[in-house]
Amino acid sequence: MPSASLIKEFEQLVGKENVFSSEADRQSYAYDAAVLKPMIPSLVVRPTEVEQLGQVVKRCYEEGIPMTVRGSGTNLTGGTIPDCSDTIVILTTGLNKILEINTEDLYATVQPGVITAKFAAAVAAKGLFYPPDPGSMSVSTIGGNVAESSGGLRGLKYGTTKDYVMGMEVFANTGDLVKTGSRTVKCATGYNIAPLLVGSEGTLAVTSKVTLKLIPPPKASKAMMALFKDMDGASQAVAGIIAAHVVPCTLEFLDHASINYIEDYVKIGLPRDAGAMLLIEVDGHPAQVEDEAVIVEKVLRDNSATEIVVARDAVEKSRIWEARRVAIPALARCRPTLMLEDATVPRSKIPAMIKALDEIAARHNVTIATFGHAGDGNLHPSILCDRRDKEEFSRVERAVDDLFNAALELGGTLSGEHGIGTAKIKWLEQETSHGTIMFSRRLRKAFDPKGLFNPSKIVGFGD
Amino acid sequence: MPSASLIKEFEQLVGKENVFSSEADRQSYAYDAAVLKPMIPSLVVRPTEVEQLGQVVKRCYEEGIPMTVRGSGTNLTGGTIPDCSDTIVILTTGLNKILEINTEDLYATVQPGVITAKFAAAVAAKGLFYPPDPGSMSVSTIGGNVAESSGGLRGLKYGTTKDYVMGMEVFANTGDLVKTGSRTVKCATGYNIAPLLVGSEGTLAVTSKVTLKLIPPPKASKAMMALFKDMDGASQAVAGIIAAHVVPCTLEFLDHASINYIEDYVKIGLPRDAGAMLLIEVDGHPAQVEDEAVIVEKVLRDNSATEIVVARDAVEKSRIWEARRVAIPALARCRPTLMLEDATVPRSKIPAMIKALDEIAARHNVTIATFGHAGDGNLHPSILCDRRDKEEFSRVERAVDDLFNAALELGGTLSGEHGIGTAKIKWLEQETSHGTIMFSRRLRKAFDPKGLFNPSKIVGFGD
Numbered sequence: 001m002p003s004a005s006l007i008k009e010f011e012q013l014v015g016k017e018n019v020f021s022s023e024a025d026r027q028s029y030a031y032d033a034a035v036l037k038p039m040i041p042s043l044v045v046r047p048t049e050v051e052q053l054g055q056v057v058k059r060c061y062e063e064g065i066p067m068t069v070r071g072s073g074t075n076l077t078g079g080t081i082p083d084c085s086d087t088i089v090i091l092t093t094g095l096n097k098i099l100e101i102n103t104e105d106l107y108a109t110v111q112p113g114v115i116t117a118k119f120a121a122a123v124a125a126k127g128l129f130y131p132p133d134p135g136s137m138s139v140s141t142i143g144g145n146v147a148e149s150s151g152g153l154r155g156l157k158y159g160t161t162k163d164y165v166m167g168m169e170v171f172a173n174t175g176d177l178v179k180t181g182s183r184t185v186k187c188a189t190g191y192n193i194a195p196l197l198v199g200s201e202g203t204l205a206v207t208s209k210v211t212l213k214l215i216p217p218p219k220a221s222k223a224m225m226a227l228f229k230d231m232d233g234a235s236q237a238v239a240g241i242i243a244a245h246v247v248p249c250t251l252e253f254l255d256h257a258s259i260n261y262i263e264d265y266v267k268i269g270l271p272r273d274a275g276a277m278l279l280i281e282v283d284g285h286p287a288q289v290e291d292e293a294v295i296v297e298k299v300l301r302d303n304s305a306t307e308i309v310v311a312r313d314a315v316e317k318s319r320i321w322e323a324r325r326v327a328i329p330a331l332a333r334c335r336p337t338l339m340l341e342d343a344t345v346p347r348s349k350i351p352a353m354i355k356a357l358d359e360i361a362a363r364h365n366v367t368i369a370t371f372g373h374a375g376d377g378n379l380h381p382s383i384l385c386d387r388r389d390k391e392e393f394s395r396v397e398r399a400v401d402d403l404f405n406a407a408l409e410l411g412g413t414l415s416g417e418h419g420i421g422t423a424k425i426k427w428l429e430q431e432t433s434h435g436t437i438m439f440s441r442r443l444r445k446a447f448d449p450k451g452l453f454n455p456s457k458i459v460g461f462g463d
Numbered sequence: 464m465p466s467a468s469l470i471k472e473f474e475q476l477v478g479k480e481n482v483f484s485s486e487a488d489r490q491s492y493a494y495d496a497a498v499l500k501p502m503i504p505s506l507v508v509r510p511t512e513v514e515q516l517g518q519v520v521k522r523c524y525e526e527g528i529p530m531t532v533r534g535s536g537t538n539l540t541g542g543t544i545p546d547c548s549d550t551i552v553i554l555t556t557g558l559n560k561i562l563e564i565n566t567e568d569l570y571a572t573v574q575p576g577v578i579t580a581k582f583a584a585a586v587a588a589k590g591l592f593y594p595p596d597p598g599s600m601s602v603s604t605i606g607g608n609v610a611e612s613s614g615g616l617r618g619l620k621y622g623t624t625k626d627y628v629m630g631m632e633v634f635a636n637t638g639d640l641v642k643t644g645s646r647t648v649k650c651a652t653g654y655n656i657a658p659l660l661v662g663s664e665g666t667l668a669v670t671s672k673v674t675l676k677l678i679p680p681p682k683a684s685k686a687m688m689a690l691f692k693d694m695d696g697a698s699q700a701v702a703g704i705i706a707a708h709v710v711p712c713t714l715e716f717l718d719h720a721s722i723n724y725i726e727d728y729v730k731i732g733l734p735r736d737a738g739a740m741l742l743i744e745v746d747g748h749p750a751q752v753e754d755e756a757v758i759v760e761k762v763l764r765d766n767s768a769t770e771i772v773v774a775r776d777a778v779e780k781s782r783i784w785e786a787r788r789v790a791i792p793a794l795a796r797c798r799p800t801l802m803l804e805d806a807t808v809p810r811s812k813i814p815a816m817i818k819a820l821d822e823i824a825a826r827h828n829v830t831i832a833t834f835g836h837a838g839d840g841n842l843h844p845s846i847l848c849d850r851r852d853k854e855e856f857s858r859v860e861r862a863v864d865d866l867f868n869a870a871l872e873l874g875g876t877l878s879g880e881h882g883i884g885t886a887k888i889k890w891l892e893q894e895t896s897h898g899t900i901m902f903s904r905r906l907r908k909a910f911d912p913k914g915l916f917n918p919s920k921i922v923g924f925g926d
Contacts, residue, residue: 104702105809105840127708149651160649162658163626176898184807185839186623186879188612188662190891190921191903195625195658199651205902216708239567245590245679287750344647346568376648377568416649428653435639439668439910440654446909447902458653 001042002088006063010045014052018094020044029070029089033136034078034423035339035387041068041082041089048094050111050208057206058175060088066452069202071113071141075148076340077421079201083456090206092143099209101126106214107166107183112143112207119212129217131158134417135328143207149199151342151417153250153324156375157283160417161198164213168194170205173448183211196443201419202454204447218283221249222293223317226305230275231255235351237278237303238374242347244299246292251375252279252324255354258331258369258382262323265330270323274306278374279324281317327371331382335367339383339396343407344416347377356406357381364399366392378416404430420458428459464505465551469526473508477515481557483507492533492552496599497541497886498802498850504531504545504552511557513574513671520669521638523551529915532665534576534604538611539803540884542664546919553669555606562672564589569677570629570646575606575670582675592680594621597880598791606670612662614805614880616713619838620746623880624661627676631657633668636911646674659906664882665917667910684712684746685756686780689768693738694718698814700741700766701837705810707762709755714838715742715787718817721794721834721845725786728793733786737769741837742787744780790834794845798830802846802859806870807879810840819869820844827862829855841879867893883921891922 001021002010011019020026021043030038042065047053060067066087070080082089092113099109103126110119116137123130133152134140140150146168151160167181180193197204228234234253241248254262254277263270270277278300282292293310300308311317332338345353354370357379361368372380381403385396404414404427414424414431429437440459447453451461464484474482483489484506493501505528510516523530529550533543545552559576566589573582579600586593596615597603603613609631614623630644643656660667691697697716704711717725717740726733733740741763745755756773763771774780795801808816817833820842824831835843844866848859867877867890877887877894892900903922910916914924 102809102811104705104811106705107809149655151649151651155649162655172898172902174898176901177896178899178902179895180899182807182876183809183874184841184876184879186614186618186807186836186841187876188614188805188878188880188882189876189887189894190883190899191906192612192625192658192662193899193903193906195655199655216710242567242569247679285748285751285754288748291748342651344645344649346565346570346646348565348567373649378647378649411646413645413647413650413652415651416647417651419651420653424652431652432642433640435635435637436641436643436653436656438637438639439635439641440656442909443654443656443906446905 002065006059007043009059010056013055014045014047018046018048029073030082032073032078032080033076034081034421035337036078036081036423039082040085041087042085044089044091046091046094050095053090053095053206053208054171054175054177056090057171057173061173061450061452064450064452066455068454069206071144072139074136074140075144075421076418077423079148079419079421079454079457081422083454092141098122103128105183107211108214109209109211110142111209112141114142116140116142116145123214124217128214130164130212130214132161132164142210146198146207146210147200147202148419149417151378153252153373155373155378156251157247157249162195165194165198165210166213167211168197168207169209170197170207172205173453178205181211199419201421201457203444203457204453218249220286220289221281221283222289223279223281223311223320224293224296225309225320226278226300227271227274227307228276228305231354232351233304234276234278235354237300237305238350239348240299240303241296244295246282246295248280248296248375249283250279250281252372253277253374254323254327254371255369258327258371261334261369262326262330265333266322266326268322277323279320331369331384335384335386337385337387339385339400341381341400341403342378342416342418343381343403343412343414344378345407345410345412347375349410349412350374350377352410353379353406357403360399360402360406363402364395366396366399368399376416377412422456425458425460465528469522470506472522473519476518477508477510481509481511492536493545495536495541495543496539497544497884498800499541499544499886502545503548504550505548507552507554509554509557513558516553516558516669516671517634517638517640519553520634520636524636524913524915527913527915529918531917532669534607535602537599537603538607538884539881540886542611542882542884542917542920544885546917555604561585566591568646570674571677572672572674573605574672575604577605579603579605579608586677587680591677593627593675593677595624595627605673609661609670609673610663610665611882612880614841616715616836618836618841619714620710620712625658628657628661628673629676630674631660631670632672633660633670635668636916641668644674662882664884664920666907666920667916681712681746683749683752684744685752686742686744686774686783687756687759688772688783689741689763690734690737690770691739691741691768694817695814696767697739697741698817700763700768701813702811703762703766704759707758709745709758711743711759711838712746713742713744715835716740716837717786717790717834718832720832721790724797724832725789725793728796729785729789731785740786742783794832794847798847798849800848800850802848802863804844804863804866805841805879805881806844806866806875806877807841808870808873808875810838812873812875813837813840815873816842816869820866823862823865823869826865827858829859829862839879840875885919888921888923
């Protein structure tokens with residue numbers, strides 16, 4: 001617990017109503033969406049002005065207190081779980097202003113605590129488009145999206161959060177304000193620090209402002225659903241779509257197991273014997289959408305789709321997307337614990353990865369349902385289990401080991417969009433190199449010599 | 464001069480034919496395309512294998528010798544001018560292999576010395592598209608483009624080099640190989656180091672391999688030219704095009720002075736009384752191109768274009784682009800020195816910036832011709848002068864001071880695409896903050912504790 005005088009200082013700085021010290025309050029900030037052990041922080045401080053944020057960072061640093069900065073805590077790898085019982089959680093939800101949406105120069109400036117979906121809606125109301133759409137966007141914050149380098153369904157065509165951050169303002173450990181990037185599309189001024197901060201999981205600096213790129217919205221879109229006997233056919237169809245130079249805005253798949261869990265949950269008449277389902281949406285100019293839909297339909301047919309449905313209107317489109325929308329709750333309700341992974345492979349390796357997942361499930365006798373972003377190779381193998389069952393969970397852990405090994409052997413990556421946190425640290429060196437870990441630690445030490453910014457995350461803080 | 468034994472060591476490592484120690488040879492690597500004082504390096508080493516590159520870096524670091532890594536040396540801010548007479552230039556032109564162009568997963572892997580235009584052509588031959596098109600692409604290298612965060616004409620719609628770097632392998636000061644990024648579209652694995660290295664001007668690590676994103680090429684395009692009485696009309700047209708949600712692939716302008724210098728040079732019948740010229744190209748699906756061309760033409764007419772030409776075929780298109788293509792040689796031939804700047808402002812501020820440039824030219828009695836990328840606010844105010852004339856050049860330097868002040872006052876940035884090098888260091892703190900400079904120096908020291916990687920560039924190496 002911080003000293004009474006420091007608590008008083010924070011109360012004077014941010015107001016008593018924004019300092020939480022009771023155990024019940026602190027308990028709420030002990031965990032995030034990862035399947036990991038919670039840790040109760042010593043205090044929670046919620047600045048409502050940017051200057052307060054800088055001051056809290058500076059004071060914690062001076063006092064040698066570890067900090068975990070947190071928006072809505074929806075991340076899936078433990079990035080917002082406090083490191084130790086001394087940790088102070090800095091809550092950004094009070095910094096929730098959209099400062100500017102500039103329709104002439106196509107950018108917006110926001111505070112870190114703005115909710116992603118609210119921001120996207122505010123942008124849409126001005127006739128523009130902010131494409132990143134992480135699964136948790138209805139509650140996640142922009143600051144959290146930036147810290148975690150969040151992805152989403154539109155990554156293939158539109159890129160992810162990292163492709164929309166034009167500039168940032170952050171507080172360094174010293175409380176100094178650091179500006180990086182610009183409001184202009186082009187910027188080659190000084191070190192390109194903003195994208196380094198994207199995905200740095202609160203380990204380098206504390207975000208106070210983000211400038212985001214906006215684009216004109218597509219004028220039309222069309223959604224399609226296709227069923228396949230097996231995942232191979234679906235994967236070949238995905239390859240065929242890309243080979244035909246169609247880049248859909250979303251290109252999702254559900255495997256046989258996912259289809260069945262979803263049907264159990266929502267009973268919308270999905271065929272239980274289907275081996276795989278693809279959900280495809282193309283967008284852009286109306287004529288392009290029409291042409292691309294025709295090409296996609298042909299590719300689906302040529303790859304032996306057993307059923308193809310093209311949505312004729314918004315209602316049908318919504319119906320098509322229903323299966324994907326409910327995937328996570330449909331899986332989460334089956335067993336006490338859902339381990340949602342995000343191993344990512346080059347898209348041509350999806351069939352090999354799916355095959356490896358089947359073998360892994362059989363080898364360790366665990367249940368894996370897989371869905372995700374077929375277009376960009378970003379799979380969500382989801383293990384349904386009970387964490388409290390030690391014997392089962394040790395099998396799950398071995399399966400996860402094998403799963404990441406398989407992704408790396410196929411030229412893939414540990415994480416497409418969930419980050420490393422503490423959950424994936426042990427595989428990081430295998431994907432990169434010992435040199436990369438050392439290089440990363442030097443980087444981190446430069447920004448945080450005392451090791452107080454979320455210290456155990458990503459590469460840890462050792463030598 | 465390095466010791467005879469070190470030179471011998473390098474000769475054994477890379478072959479005698481790839482170590483250049485004569486003064487005549489070294490002289491060739493003393494300058495780049497910036498208007499700055501040359502500096503002859505002590506030695507030039509040209510590795511032809513990646514392992515040799517790592518070994519050269521390691522040995523120079525161990526010996527405490529400053530290194531400047533150089534591709535074709537086309538950069539405009541002194542990034543490849545050696546820091547001192549002890550500097551060893553490491554030439555990447557021997558590492559010029561395109562390792563892979565993957566048409567299934569839409570990426571390519573290249574060595575740093577590959578020529579940009581050759582790479583773009585190799586990609587096109589496989590039916591794909593690498594959009595970044597810096598002005599020097601016929602001679603510049605991918606490694607140089609990455610080090611300088613190079614832009615080009617297609618930035619507005621397609622982004623610049625930084626938007627296409629998916630992953631990199633680099634050698635750290637220790638000679639250790641560092642891997643960052645992935646071959647997958649999505650990657651949230653470890654620190655996002657690759658984009659930090661983009662634009663780091665050889666000050667953090669030495670690039671050995673780059674993975675670049677590729678996209679399907681647009682199916683159609685259409686080019687247009689419009690003339691205006693003054694720059695205000697042209698700028699309003701630019702704003703109107705964006706407001707109509709058309710994002711052209713290129714949207715260039717030439718001011719009155721540029722038009723006249725170009726006409727002097729190529730005599731293609733440009734109207735000498737025109738206040739400004741816009742060159743616009745839209746691309747994408749054929750129907751979209753047709754629609755967008757109609758919208759653009761209407762916007763041009765509504766903003767009092769005095770003449771509009773729409774290219775009907777490839778020959779007419781090439782004729783339209785001729786004026787822009789020859790802009791730099793047309794200006795460069797007029798006076799001994801051409802100072803080509805790249806101040807960038809939010810595009811809505813272009814009229815204000817052009818007005819400021821006119822006032823600055825009058826105030827300091829210097830000749831400024833301005834052209835550039837109107838779509839993304841990236842102007843190229845070009846000062847025609849004679850560097851040897853001390854009195855004139857001191858007026859030029861004052862004009863450049865005022866020019867950057869004006870860009871920053873309008874919410875712009877010092878550099879859209881040329882970088883900082885040594886040429887723009889003195890304005891960097893003004894754009895960012897003292898905290899940013901300190902933060903950047905800490906960053907650099909973490910990667911290069913002895914200050915041997917191109918030490919005087921970007922933020923220098925002091926405390």
